[in-house]
Amino acid sequence: MTRAQSSLLAVRDVSVSFGGITALNGISFDMREGQILGLIGPNGAGKTTLFNCLSRLYQPSAGDILLEGKSILTRRPHRIAEVGIGRTFQNVALFPTLSVFDNVRIGAHVRSKGDIISDALRLPWVRRARGGA
Ligand SMILES: Nc1ncnc2c1ncn2[C@@H]1O[C@H](COP(=O)(O)OP(=O)(O)OP(=O)(O)O)[C@@H](O)[C@H]1O
């Protein structure tokens, strides 16, 4: 088994440039299942840029990011949550018109089984899965 295959997450030689600024220059690391990994560095070191690559907001100019051995770089940003990658932001961004319950529930939406018809009709199984009020 190769190193990339045994990793849950493998970041391989990832580089990101903004014009003349090289924010990330050949970053590589592995993360195993169950591992908690911290990323530290001074202001401007490129931490947020790396998280933006992991959540697909930025496309690296070089390198690859593999989740369970499969590249996530071909995946569109709105399809990243369904493979299990989520993130929070430094500036908390809530939906101001929604309740606390609904704001929390949105985080689980990707795992819900509803569809537009069942949700619109509020079928009993949709209400049960929703929980709460
Ligand atoms: N969208 C962008 N356009 C141009 N330059 C950017 C952009 N995003 C980040 N940079 C630059 O890339 C470098 C890395 O920035 P980044 O925000 O990733 O650092 P950071 O480690 O998250 O810093 P901090 O600790 O301040 O949050 C900095 O020089 C920054 O100015």
Ligand SMILES: [Mg+2]
């Ligand atoms: Mg940052």
